Amino acid sequence: MSKRGNSIFRKTLLLFCTAALIFPAGMSFAGYKPFPQHTTYVSGSIKPNHVSQSTMDDAVKRKWNTWKSSFLKPAGTGKYYVKYNSAGETVSEAHGYGMLFSVLMAGYDNGAQAYFDGLYQYYKAHPSDNNPYLMAWKQNSSFQNIDGANSATDGDMDIAYALLLADRQWGSNESINYLQAAKDIINAIMSNDVNSSQWTLRLGDWATSGTYDTATRPSDFMLNHLKGFQKATGDTRWTNVVDKTFTIINSIHSSYSPNTGLLPDFVVMSGSNYEPAASDFLEGDKDGKYYYNSSRTPWRITTDYLLTGDNRALSQINKMNSFIKNATSSNPANVRAGYDLNGSAIVTYNSGAFYAPFGVSAMTSSSNQSWLNSVWNYTVNATPEGYFEESIKLFSMIVMSGNWWAY
Template sequence: MLILVSYIGLVLFSISTNKEALQKDTYWDWYRNYVGQSTKGAYVNTGSKEKPIALSESQGYGMLITLLAAQKGYAKETQFMRLFYYYKSFQISEENTLMKWKQEKTDKGWESVDDNNATDGDLDIAYALIQAEKLWPDSIEHYGDAAQKLLESIKNNNYSEKTGLLTVGNWATVDPKAEMLIRFSDIMPTYYKAFADFTDDPFWTKLEINATKALTQMSQETSTGLLPDFAWVGENSIAPVKPYEVAGKNDGDYAYNSARVPLRLADSDNPQVKAVLDKMLIFFDKQPVIYGGYTLKGKPLVKNQSNSFSAPLLYAAKGHGNFSNLYASQRWIFDYSIVGKDYYGDTLKTLALLKLY
């Protein structure tokens, strides 16, 4: 009996150690391949070494990933702080602390392409700042104050009174047509709940209720439960956009924006949100192979697998007994090392892995 107990203990220790090594190695592989340094601070490079590009989206992911790594002891505050400095360098203004959505390196240094934001990036940044305040409460950077200002900016510049939801960016909020456009990967119930707790502002609770209604309504429109990248919201309706109405031919499909939706919904304890996620997972659980995108009817858009789609599903299926086969099938993503050629997929893979254990 003593030998058996010792053996089980060694096995469990080995599994735990291997998981930790996988997380740590993956984080540092991601960091070395995608985090660049500049006089403005550290940024997450979505372009190439020859032509680096930074996005508020990638900055949000970078801050989240580094925060998670720091919680596990793999990273230091200085790494997070450098990413924070870059975000501060490209705020729209001191009053409106939304981050300008895209920067490129020019002969004059790093410059933004325009003064607009993308809502998803700022939501991730705000959530990371709240968690940073908890992890480093005595930091000289006062991450909580920065989070408070950013959340006020999101509330004032990225919210539509007509839909009761967040717009895709501040440019859309002031456009009568674009104001009715939503991106489902901007719907983050767990974030909204955290924002409500942090600010004690009922705005975020109301937003969570409205967002849950939109998720449920769109989910009920298809047998697959798949959500489109973008949708138009009417007074009593919601419908996927048509091809090329926003960014490309797959705007109304379950494509690269909605690929991260399972990751966004997985941590919610709201029964309605869980029902939306479960309906999607039931569809994916029936697929012999998970491909990189689908029509809302469930037809594959491509014939290749993708980290961008598999990593969020892996995380969403974890610990869910009904989807243990789906979870096991998506672990293929850990068979391949990060080599710096797939920013989006590698970033979602790293984020999912750090949240996984």
């Protein structure tokens, strides 16, 4: 070995030994992927370009600090939960959000792993009656399961994906084997939240009969989660779910929203085709419209494109971008909190759950640069809203700032 090579070897060994002293086995540390990550998204995509990267990072930090102080609460010794309404209740959707935020903000927030582990312990304490690796979807302020101890697919999926990210962030050699925990819930999702005759995502582990058995919810179309599930488990059946999900997106777009790209809150199977759910299918008279569930689809679906370049939904995304810019005269203040699939607004008010995700979908093309910059500004400076809106704003800001990363 040359003198130079010998020197490099000694320096590397010294750094390794120093790290071992600072971070002995079992001790928490900032993480292997600390915030900010500044992920390189697919070629041709854009980020806000009117503010610096550090300004965007700081805005995400402030939003996380506010979200954490408002919604992340202790739930007894060693546990945390996400307070999603004024009654102090929570749902598994909120729980998945909390776990994702905690692992993504590690490195900036020194308490991130403690929050994550406490959220994990709460999840483990509230299993679904149908599969103990899935989470009972709702608890009251006394942390008791209410409204049926069964699961909701979106909560299950976010919890599973957060555990995969935790393995990448902290490893799985401490008190919690994050990777094994992730595989357990991923396999449970395949067993109970997937209709394996259609390869569609069910609404939850309870939706196994009648119209519900073949229904699905576009806000659950977390395509990058699904790809991560396959990578972690080696289960190639996830490819079937991914392929079917893209098929449904494009079927609904071509048949029901060719001019807007909007997706309804719920989709049902009719014969061999898929169509928007009828009014009052599950939650209310807007079940077949672009409403609070599907407000998340511009963020959920576009994120996979940004990370992987899989363009099978790009036509739908770009049509949606064109529609919303035209409908609002490129002013985020004019976004409305609900639309018919033909583009007619169904309410007169705005909501962060609706305008912020359009910032993520705008990232697909430089033709949306001005619009993206406007959505960023409007989201960062908006008046605080409730748990759901603030969660969607934070997720959208993490992606827009380039700080979302994949398993």
